[in-house]
Amino acid sequence: MFNLISLKNGINNVEGFGCGGVSAGFKKNGAKDVGFIRSDKPCDISAVFTTNKFQAAPIKHFNRYPEGFQTNFILMNSKNANAITGQKGIEDIDFIFENIKVPNMINPIMSSTGVIGYPLDKERIINAVSKFDLDAKDSNSCAEAIMTTDSFKKEICLRVELDNGSSFHIAGICKGAGMINPAMATMLCFIVTDANIPKSDMDELLQKSVEDSFNAISVDGDTSTNDTVLLLANKTKNVYNKTAFDEALKFITKNLSLLILKDGEGSNKVVAFEVNGAKSKGEAKKTATALSNSLLVKTAIFGEDPNWGRIASTIGASNITCDEEKLEIYYDNVLIYSKTHPILDKVTEDKAYKVMKKDSYKITCNLNIGNSSYTAYGCDLSYEYVKINADYRT
Amino acid sequence: MFNLISLKNGINNVEGFGCGGVSAGFKKNGAKDVGFIRSDKPCDISAVFTTNKFQAAPIKHFNRYPEGFQTNFILMNSKNANAITGQKGIEDIDFIFENIKVPNMINPIMSSTGVIGYPLDKERIINAVSKFDLDAKDSNSCAEAIMTTDSFKKEICLRVELDNGSSFHIAGICKGAGMINPAMATMLCFIVTDANIPKSDMDELLQKSVEDSFNAISVDGDTSTNDTVLLLANKTKNVYNKTAFDEALKFITKNLSLLILKDGEGSNKVVAFEVNGAKSKGEAKKTATALSNSLLVKTAIFGEDPNWGRIASTIGASNITCDEEKLEIYYDNVLIYSKTHPILDKVTEDKAYKVMKKDSYKITCNLNIGNSSYTAYGCDLSYEYVKINADYRT
Numbered sequence: 038m039f040n041l042i043s044l045k046n047g048i049n050n051v052e053g054f055g056c057g058g059v060s061a062g063f064k065k066n067g068a069k070d071v072g073f074i075r076s077d078k079p080c081d082i083s084a085v086f087t088t089n090k091f092q093a094a095p096i097k098h099f100n101r102y103p104e105g106f107q108t109n110f111i112l113m114n115s116k117n118a119n120a121i122t123g124q125k126g127i128e129d130i131d132f133i134f135e136n137i138k139v140p141n142m143i144n145p146i147m148s149s150t151g152v153i154g155y156p157l158d159k160e161r162i163i164n165a166v167s168k169f170d171l172d173a174k175d176s177n178s179c180a181e182a183i184m185t186t187d188s189f190k191k192e193i194c195l196r197v198e199l200d201n202g203s204s205f206h207i208a209g210i211c212k213g214a215g216m217i218n219p220a221m222a223t224m225l226c227f228i229v230t231d232a233n234i235p236k237s238d239m240d241e242l243l244q245k246s247v248e249d250s251f252n253a254i255s256v257d258g259d260t261s262t263n264d265t266v267l268l269l270a271n272k273t274k275n276v277y278n279k280t281a282f283d284e285a286l287k288f289i290t291k292n293l294s295l296l297i298l299k300d301g302e303g304s305n306k307v308v309a310f311e312v313n314g315a316k317s318k319g320e321a322k323k324t325a326t327a328l329s330n331s332l333l334v335k336t337a338i339f340g341e342d343p344n345w346g347r348i349a350s351t352i353g354a355s356n357i358t359c360d361e362e363k364l365e366i367y368y369d370n371v372l373i374y375s376k377t378h379p380i381l382d383k384v385t386e387d388k389a390y391k392v393m394k395k396d397s398y399k400i401t402c403n404l405n406i407g408n409s410s411y412t413a414y415g416c417d418l419s420y421e422y423v424k425i426n427a428d429y430r431t
Numbered sequence: 432m433f434n435l436i437s438l439k440n441g442i443n444n445v446e447g448f449g450c451g452g453v454s455a456g457f458k459k460n461g462a463k464d465v466g467f468i469r470s471d472k473p474c475d476i477s478a479v480f481t482t483n484k485f486q487a488a489p490i491k492h493f494n495r496y497p498e499g500f501q502t503n504f505i506l507m508n509s510k511n512a513n514a515i516t517g518q519k520g521i522e523d524i525d526f527i528f529e530n531i532k533v534p535n536m537i538n539p540i541m542s543s544t545g546v547i548g549y550p551l552d553k554e555r556i557i558n559a560v561s562k563f564d565l566d567a568k569d570s571n572s573c574a575e576a577i578m579t580t581d582s583f584k585k586e587i588c589l590r591v592e593l594d595n596g597s598s599f600h601i602a603g604i605c606k607g608a609g610m611i612n613p614a615m616a617t618m619l620c621f622i623v624t625d626a627n628i629p630k631s632d633m634d635e636l637l638q639k640s641v642e643d644s645f646n647a648i649s650v651d652g653d654t655s656t657n658d659t660v661l662l663l664a665n666k667t668k669n670v671y672n673k674t675a676f677d678e679a680l681k682f683i684t685k686n687l688s689l690l691i692l693k694d695g696e697g698s699n700k701v702v703a704f705e706v707n708g709a710k711s712k713g714e715a716k717k718t719a720t721a722l723s724n725s726l727l728v729k730t731a732i733f734g735e736d737p738n739w740g741r742i743a744s745t746i747g748a749s750n751i752t753c754d755e756e757k758l759e760i761y762y763d764n765v766l767i768y769s770k771t772h773p774i775l776d777k778v779t780e781d782k783a784y785k786v787m788k789k790d791s792y793k794i795t796c797n798l799n800i801g802n803s804s805y806t807a808y809g810c811d812l813s814y815e816y817v818k819i820n821a822d823y824r825t
Contacts, residue, residue, distance in 0.1 A: 118740075153741070362517060
């Protein structure tokens with residue numbers, strides 16, 4: 038057995054890692070917009086990237102390195118995604134890494150978020166790096182540097198204590214907000230650990246945990262050019278346990294992804310869409326994802342209207358095996374639709390209204406066709422979302 | 432050759448058809464909510480229905496008739512979709528048809544739109560039918576009876592004049608508004624003709640024309656339980672020409688679908704998304720549809736922000752063959768992105784702003800990969816959409 042202990046802040050707690058951020062003036066009012074994570078020792082690295090065909094320059098730059106490469110430095114910036122910038126986008130990253138002064142830098146990685154289609158302001162970024170305190174352990178500043186429309190910083194750190202008294206750390210920071218969708222999001226996530234985890238476990242466990250966390254959330258159904266989840270292990274501590282690491286990684290990815298959803302642009306509510314009794318996990322996922330993406334479902338959640346017809350209609354439209362005679366729909370524990378219970382009586386409706394007034398709740402759809410389940414997470418669609426996104430660039 | 436002459440109103444111009452509508456009190460202020468179309472002679476009928484797995488009771492009732500059946504009466508109602516109402520929903524339709532007094536009714540059809548999951552008020556509908564003037568040719572009242580959140584009636588009628596001096600008519604009415612999506616919409620459309628068209632041509636031409644009209648528009652990406660397009664031919668006139676009929680039918684379905692889009696809930700702008708140079712028509716359609724459904728694209732259109740990065744990102748996310756080095760994006764005739772022209776200069780940006788101020792324009796995406804094209808039609812997402820849909824039932 039093992040214990041997961043939640044620590045304050047994020048990356049600063051993990052041994053052998055440094056991090057920080059400064060303002061290069063891209064954001065207003067001196068907010069931090071260029072950050073870094075560095076490691077004393079070279080790290081193994083696992084990555085999951087966007088499925089968008091137009092991968093941003095930082096991802097192409099990453100993929101130029103040979104399989105199994107190690108790194109000790111990540112540079113991040115916000116306000117400019119360096120996406121759809123062609124060969125120049127990659128050359129700009131090379132230029133930056135050739136002109137910054139970071140001692141003993143090995144295979145540096147860049148990670149960007151912001152507006153698509155504009156060239157990086159290389160000189161400003163190089164100048165910002167010269168202001169880094171490379172000895173800092175300032176997770177807050179680093180988390181701030183990657184924020185775009187995020188309204189709060191997203192950091193989680195765990196100490197994993199094993200039964201034999203030994204322990205290791207795992208911590209993550211991320212940014213999200215708009216364009217959050219199954220198959221990743223406009224989100225960057227950096228997870229670091231001092232555990233002595235083998236590279237093959239890193240790849241396996243990261244892939245699995247992303248599938249049920251970042252790939253299960255949806256703010257607006259759009260998939261960005263820059264989505265990135267990186268896991269870095271510097272193996273500073275000679276401690277590792279696969280089960281414990283798996284649980285800790287799942288905790289971090291699931292909770293960071295729920296923080297993204299909570300901070301979805303203009304969103305006020307987080308709803309879990311649990312689909313049970315599907316013919317296959319694929320079908321359960323298809324339906325759960327369709328529910329989390331449906332505009333009509335999102336607006337009904339915003340309006341706190343227990344209109345189960347929209348839930349049912351979206352299930353029917355999701356192109357899976359289903360039967361209205363077998364379907365059951367619950368809002369938390371309130372059965373709101375089944376064949377024998379199709380019409381909302383006043384008592385049920387009042388109970389459902391109460392559930393929908395909460396900041397977060399679960400809509401369960403039992404298809405009663407097979408044995409597979411999947412849970413997707415979504416949020417409401419508010420006036421605020423439209424306002425934020427109607428003019429994002431200014 | 433032939434001429435298409437646009438006539439005032441709709442179904443009233445087509446020989447041998449009657450139509451009308453009355454108020455049964457489901458809508459406020461005496462607005463019409465129950466309507467009919469009848470024919471002096473039995474009609475051949477072609478239909479395209481929703482792909483939603485939970486087809487509403489009227490569609491199941493229709494599908495009980497044997498292949499190739501004829502009809503002379505359609506009854507429509509709004510405010511209640513009779514969807515996800517189980518076997519009772521079908522029995523209610525049978526009950527209504529057994530208890531209304533319409534002389535010589537053959538294989539009557541019902542068509543419903545409105546809220547999901549409530550039983551029909553049979554008595555009120557039966558009572559409304561007793562108030563029908565079955566001799567009426569009142570297309571306006573019929574079109575009003577099927578409106579839900581529509582803000583205007585949608586009717587089109589054409590007289591098709593052939594070179595030999597003979598002519599026939601074709602007319603359509605429809606309703607739309609929310610839940611409009613490729614693969615149909617919460618829309619009902621009734622098209623009638625007095626042409627002497629063979630049943631096999633009816634099936635072929637209706638399917639084709641729906642594919643490029645009702646299936647090419649998107650208001651909110653949701654597909655309803657009730658979507659229906661019916662084509663009725665009573666063959667009163669002994670006149671027919673396949674090419675002319677095809678053109679007339681395309682004109683009617685395309686223009687009715689654009690009226691639906693124009694009337695999309697809270698929508699102010701109609702945008703055509705033309706994708707060219709795709710590897711296949713399927714890929715062109717996938718991308719065009721993704722553009723018309725993207726929340727980020729819709730909000731940028733609402734905000735009149737020429738943020739081509741969102742267009743490019745959505746193309747990349749649509750899982751088709753594409754290459755950012757080959758891509759070109761136009762707003763009407765303004766080239767806003769190509770490899771050699773990636774950054775918005777002030778002059779181009781001003782031109783793009785001007786295009787986006789218009790009520791309707793075209794965004795053209797040349798993938799330059801293959802030879803296939805598809806055009807989808809979408810609208811903006813406004814505060815008003817959220818407001819209308821946050822509490823639709825009240």
